[in-house]
Amino acid sequence: MSNKNDKLSVFISLILRHKPDVIDIKLDKYGYANVDELIDKVNKSGRYLSLDILKEIVKTDKKGRYSFNNNFSKIRANQGHSIYVEVDMKELEAPPVLFHGTATKNLSSILSDGIKKMNRLYVHLSSDTETALNVGKRHGEPLILKINTYKMNQDGYKFYLSENGVWLTDFVPNSYIERI
Numbered sequence: 001m002s003n004k005n006d007k008l009s010v011f012i013s014l015i016l017r018h019k020p021d022v023i024d025i026k027l028d029k030y031g032y033a034n035v036d037e038l039i040d041k042v043n044k045s046g047r048y049l050s051l052d053i054l055k056e057i058v059k060t061d062k063k064g065r066y067s068f069n070n071n072f073s074k075i076r077a078n079q080g081h082s083i084y085v086e087v088d089m090k091e092l093e094a095p096p097v098l099f100h101g102t103a104t105k106n107l108s109s110i111l112s113d114g115i116k117k118m119n120r121l122y123v124h125l126s127s128d129t130e131t132a133l134n135v136g137k138r139h140g141e142p143l144i145l146k147i148n149t150y151k152m153n154q155d156g157y158k159f160y161l162s163e164n165g166v167w168l169t170d171f172v173p174n175s176y177i178e179r180i
Contacts, residue, residue, distance in 0.1 A: 099147065
């Protein structure tokens with residue numbers, strides 16, 4: 001993805017996950033935006049977006065942030081919303097261990113209070129340490145936490161797997177967290 005498309009992707013992420021009002025666009029209850037309207041309003045904001053560029057952004061996004069409906073008339077963010085949307089996710093039993101990437105500055109709070117969803121709809125967990133490390137780097141000096149999801153499953157916590165492979169849950173109590 002080109003640097004220009006990277007910047008467009010970040011802007012589209014802002015719109016589809018957090019602030020659709022930035023370009024005065026409405027999302028349906030599932031978080032979908034009309035593609036033609038999105039393209040038109042992104043262009044009116046002084047950026048250039050076409051359907052081909054949008055398809056390229058979706059196809060090459062390393063994190064798999066977005067998905068189209070079957071006929072490419074609608075697009076949504078797969079997860080990471082701070083606004084309420086009904087993203088259809090499958091409830092699944094999580095693998096025995098998952099990982100959470102964060103910054104070292106958050107460690108004392110997490111060890112005290114657990115991992116909270118903060119301004120998002122869910123806590124995000126990764127199935128591998130590399131992904132967790134990359135998430136942690138975005139927030140400062142990275143730190144990887146190991147989550148005993150085997151025990152969480154036994155204790156009745158619910159997990160969901162998003163379309164792009166991110167594990168989601170409402171909260172991770174500190175008793176299931178280990179620093180690695």
